Amino acid sequence: MPAKQMTVCFSGYRPEKLPWGYDEDDPRCAALKERLRQAVTDACEQGYRHFICGMARGVDTYCGEITLALRAQYPEITLEAAIPCPSQPEGWTPEQQARWQALVERCDYETMVQDHYSAGCMQRRNRYMVDHAQRLIAVFDGQEGGTRRTVEYAMRRGLEIVYVDME
Incomplete structure (x- = not known):
């Protein structure tokens, strides 16, 4: 695995917590994606080469x-799929499952955090990402939930946090 000092992980909301929901054609979604692209580009320009994605719907995707x-533009960058458990995409629509599978297939590394679903597997996945990164790129506006816990854990672990505004 690439060095922690050269690694960025991501955290952010699922579509249910985004103002536009699942409508990725919404101009606000396009604007968020552009801000995220800039944050990832900035990380690449600063020497980061490995990125860890939690594979959830929404911001992770x-x-x-x-x-x-x-x-x-940066052929040397790598992407790791940090999958909380094998059943992560179960219950998603067929289109969402196909998008998840296509993303996993293009990743350079795949880490299965645990071999079965449990109440804490998403949090374990988030901790894995933070523990293996130096920077967190987060779409976070204070809402309760997994992103908040991930940001708080990253703060305790001393990661640099780059906040990307949702709107």
């Missing part, structure tokens, strides 16, 4: 796809 798209 956006970040993974943006990182892969930036390979054209």
Whole structure:
């Protein structure tokens, strides 16, 4: 695995917590994706080469796809899928499952955090990402939930946090 000092992880909201929900054609979603692209580009320009994606719907997926798209400009970057458990995409629509699978297939590394679902597996995945990174790129506006716990854990671990505004 690449060195922690050269690694960035991502955290952010699932579509249910985003103002536009699942409508990625919404101009606010396009604007967020552009801000995320800039944050990932800035990390690349500063020497970061490895990125860890938690593979959830919403911001995680956006970040993974943006990182892969930036390979054209930065061919040396790598993307790791930090999958909380094998059943992560179960219950998603067929389109969401296909998008998840396509993203996993393009990753350079795949880390299965645990072999079965449990109440704490998403948090374990988040801790894994933070423990293996130096920087966190977060879409966070104070809402309760997994992103908040990830940001708080990253703060305790001393990661540099780059906040990306949702709107």
